[in-house]
Amino acid sequence: MAGNGPAPKAAVEARPASTVVLLRDSSDGLETLLLKRNKALLFAGGAWVFPGGALEPADWQAAGDDVEGAARQAAAREAAEETGLCPAPQSMIQISHWTTPLSEGKRFSTWIYAAPCPENCDVVIDGSEIHEARWISVQAALQQHHDGTLAVLPPTYITLCDIARYPTVAALLASGESRQPPQVFPRPARHEGQVLVMFRGDSGYESGDGSLPGPRHRAVLEGSRWRYIHDGVAAEFPPLTGA
Template identity: 25%
Template sequence: MTSTTGRRFPLTTTPGISDAASRWLAGERWDEAEPRRASTVMLVRDGDGIGGVTGPEVFMLRRVSGMEFAPSTMVFPGGSVDERDGEIGLPWAGPSPSEWADRLGCSPAEAQTYVAAAIREVFEECGVLLASPSASGPLAMVDGPEWLDIRLALVDRRLSLADVLRDKGLVLRSDLIVAKAHWLTPVFEPRRYDTWFFAALMPPFQVADGETTEADQATWVVPAELLRAYAAGSALMLPPTVVCVEEIRDAPCAADVVVHSDTLPLIMPEVVDGPDGAAMEIVER
């Protein structure tokens, strides 16, 4: 992913954090919240060219207005790690947790939880399951009421991802996702997330939907159109999402998005007072 060090986002374009950021900038301090580990997935496909629009599209959700974190904001499917994502013996195919650990710069156990959380969350939130009966076979067909019940059981934590895979005779396909970026929520936020951003191609014969209570809109978006709406103030996005959507916009096709980033620095915005007013400045660590 292209370096964004020094880039600034005005607080007026950063939803839900302007008050806390302004207080922090004014010198008020409070205990830093412990970041939650999280994973999110940029699910991409090639556009159909209708209306002259070409290039990749990305599936996104708009969070409901009542959410405590990032209300009414456009996001990729994702969420917090479930400790059971790190379960020993989770059915797995593709690069191993140790190989993922080398790429992410963490322990194999942590790498497994991030990758498994990415697979689980994209299934919970939009019904796309990157799992198959074998290491290289076609992906599972996950339509029908039974699979919606399974998604709800995952959301409610009545089932773990390992439970589902074992019961259905499937293996997680870690070869179908790539690591794109690593972002950490600023220190002044009352809710903080240590988030890995992954990307995956939309698989054929599955359908992405919006069957989640956390979103009031779920749709495939053309990155350039969303970025224009963001610039006009009619769509809300957090800085990490903006940067990722820009990279998708600039890719010639979806396959060019689903390539591991060469470098994966930890990025954490800091609140600064600049010549154009208070802003979030991107800092690589």
């Protein structure tokens, strides 16, 4: 006899996507371009993000069906469409790769790249999906997020924390030779009324129980700001921020 209750739903397949962190040097240190999404959008409405989106057939064609090459092409294309800037795919270094949790109804397998900003180009946004664009120092972006005035999602927040340790664009790009981009599979949960996202190495990651004692590898939403915690975690699970 069949068990009680409906059968569990199969996870939605993650769609390939990519994001590019555009960078430039300034007197205030490393700067990045952030875009504010339309508040009316169902996904990340009102949040500040980096340019990016799903891979399209033209990206696969340009890369000869190589998925990593197609991801670079998509990152460049999305940057051009959303900002008017055209970073060269070959100038990008991969920072990380994030896969949307299995529990989500819309999932993406996202390559996150960093690239120098093309010179002598003005930022142009569409005013529809993207309502605002701003160059901001990475340190200022983190401070404004901590102050509750800059809304970002965990991948954006952790990426900002990661690149904040580099003083210049050149220093960050040079790290590409030794960088091992982490494969990130976040797992959402709640604990003591707080929203949190656990990463591999957290004591509650496998079970999904954020209350379990032990190592902490998670981002916790405190009010409107995220706080990244990496405490007591085994060496095989290094910090996503590189610290």
